[in-house]
Amino acid sequence: SQQGEEDPQALSIQEGENATMNCSYKTSINNLQWYRQNSGRGLVHLILIRSNEREKHSGRLRVTLDTSKKSSSLLITASRAADTASYFCATTWGPNTGNQFYFGTGTSLTVIP
Amino acid sequence: EPEVTQTPSHQVTQMGQEVILRCVPISNHLYFYWYRQILGQKVEFLVSFYNNEISEKSEIFDDQFSVERPDGSNFTLKIRSTKLEDSAMYFCASRMRGSSYEQYFGPGTRLTVT
Numbered sequence: 001s002q003q004g005e006e007d008p009q010a011l012s013i014q015e016g017e018n019a020t021m022n023c024s025y026k027t028s029i030n031n032l033q034w035y036r037q038n039s040g041r042g043l044v045h046l047i048l049i050r051s052n053e054r055e056k057h058s059g060r061l062r063v064t065l066d067t068s069k070k071s072s073s074l075l076i077t078a079s080r081a082a083d084t085a086s087y088f089c090a091t092t093w094g095p096n097t098g099n100q101f102y103f104g105t106g107t108s109l110t111v112i113p
Numbered sequence: 114e115p116e117v118t119q120t121p122s123h124q125v126t127q128m129g130q131e132v133i134l135r136c137v138p139i140s141n142h143l144y145f146y147w148y149r150q151i152l153g154q155k156v157e158f159l160v161s162f163y164n165n166e167i168s169e170k171s172e173i174f175d176d177q178f179s180v181e182r183p184d185g186s187n188f189t190l191k192i193r194s195t196k197l198e199d200s201a202m203y204f205c206a207s208r209m210r211g212s213s214y215e216q217y218f219g220p221g222t223r224l225t226v227t
Contacts, residue, residue: 043206048215100158100161101146101206
C-alpha cells in the first residue's frame with residue numbers, strides 16, 4: 001500500500017509552542033501534500049512539496065521531504081488554539097494515474113490556550 | 114477564491130435506497146475525484162474521473178457506485194442500493210491537469226444510512 005502514515009497519532013501542546021508531525025510512505029511519489037481537517041469538516045489544503053524539493057515554507061508552516069527515507073515532516077510554529085485539528089499527509093504517485101491521493105491516518109493536534 | 118461545493122451537506126436515507134451526491138468542481142479543473150471517510154477512519158480514495166471517463170477506481174468502488182458529469186459543471190456520485198456500511202463522509206475533489214497541482218476538496222456530504 002502506498003498510504004502515508006503519520007505520527008504521532010495525537011499531540012497536545014500549549015499555545016505558542018511548536019508542533020511537529022511526521023509522515024512516512026512506501027513508494028516513490030510525485031508530490032506530497034499536507035491537509036488539515038477540523039472535526040467533522042472538509043479537508044483544507046495546507047502545502048504541497050514536490051519530490052525534487054527538500055523544504056518549503058508557508059507562513060507558520062514548514063514542510064520537509066526526505067525521499068531517501070520516504071518521510072516528510074510538518075512543523076507549525078507558534079501554535080494557536082485555532083490550529084487544533086487533524087493533520088493528514090497525502091501522496092500521489094505514478095506517471096499515468098489520475099493522481100489520486102493516498103491519505104494517512106492523521107495526527108490529531110490539540111493546542112491548549 | 115474558487116471552491117468546490119457539495120450538496121447536500123447531510124443526507125439520511127434508508128438501506129436499499131438510491132442516493133445521488135452532487136459536487137460542483139472548480140470551473141477550470143480537469144480531474145475530479147470522490148473520496149470517503151468513515152467516522153474515525155482515514156480518507157479513502159473511491160474514483161477519479163478525467164475526460165468524461167473513469168481513470169482509476171478503488172476496490173471500494175463496486176457496481177453499486179457510479180459517477181457522472183451530466184452537464185459540464187456538476188459531478189455526481191450515485192450509490193444504487195445503499196448499505197449501512199456506506200454511512201460516511203463523502204468528499205469531492207478537483208484539480209488542474211499536471212501532477213504538481215493541489216487537489217481542492219469540497220466540504221463533504223455526510224451520508225447516514227439507517
